[in-house]
Amino acid sequence: MMDLNNLYDVHCHSPKAGVKSIVNYYEGFSTMQGAPYISAGIHPWYPDKTSLQELESTLSKKELIAIGECGLDKVCSTDWELQLDLFKSQIVLADRYGKPLIIHCVRAWSELIASLKGVRVPVVIHGFNKRVELGRSLLEEGYYISIGLAALKPGMEELIKAIPVEKMFCETDDRAESVVEVYKAIAAIKEIDLNSFALQVQKNVLKVFEIE
Template identity: 40%
Template sequence: MNGMYLDVHTHYPISDPAVLVIENRLDGFDEATGSAHVSAGLHPRYIQAETLPDDFDKLRRYASRPEVLAIGECGLDKLTATDWNMQCRAFEWQIALAEELRKPLVIHCVKAFQECLEFLKRTSVPVIFHGVNNRITLVRPVIEAGYFLSFGKTLLHPNAAILETFRAVPLEQLFLETDDSPTDIREIYKTAAQLRNIPEKEIVLQLESNFGKVFKR
């Protein structure tokens, strides 16, 4: 089959010539990585007031490296104990960094779609909402804004709400990922094709095209 499988967001990078992987890094920005493609950001769950300025400075320096394709995951999370105002400040800084470097954003959004979308009005770089597992009423504004949505292992055992959302996302705005699961991305592609009732090759080629539009190098 022509085309390459893409894992747009993972914490379990693999070495496989058939799969292009973007490893997500949440810290260790001053350490070398063996990955050829990386996204890097300050996750709202782990930011701390006393280290945030220094952590952001490290991220800024690291993010300019050519292997860093995107800023994130970053965003807003209403289920974490992290102070809300600090989350907003860190998110705002990272949006500005993505704009400065002209690199796309990978968004972590938990029960904060309206707030994330409000912040993102200030950006012109491509945006990917990762780990989508929400009902369509929450996700539709993301689709209408022209942003990309990435689905993961929840597609392997979807409930009715996730299935409705997945089928509503245009292929031109779709990505797939493994996130924090050791699942083979090819299994997610295979299932995604079955759920959309289209050939797997069609998804492979479309997501490869999406990648070329988002991650311009």
């Protein structure tokens, strides 16, 4: 039996009680503390070239289990070349340190896929809620897809059904609700047992993030 009070939340901005959270940091890399599992990366909204070195100096920490969220965002005001540059540098770091990537992407999917060509570490697309065709092409690239509280909204059924459970994660991002709501919604849509779904996501976490 999976302990449903101890589910994995692979992307959030503050840890929640009774949940195994991967807490994300986009700044202050040298002072990160307090969470058993951390992801750290330079977000396209908060670009700072000088933090690349600070980020690299933390990558040997055991609790730092992923780089991200990082990625590309065509809707934000950050200079595009700077975004590309920072993203590519973080892909290099991810491969060098063997850390999976947690990806933020807004309207830059083909550029994202092009940048990630040849990457050796696992890639997790966080907070995905776009159309099923795009979801399928991300799966074809071998990426994992993390679903957040959008799972509770109408219109997500086709996408959620199309993602194999072996390629799925659950997250709460910046929301206050419990990740258990995401697990419940997905299990209901996929018409699978909640406990076995949670066990499969746990397996995915152990495999991709190499934690227990």
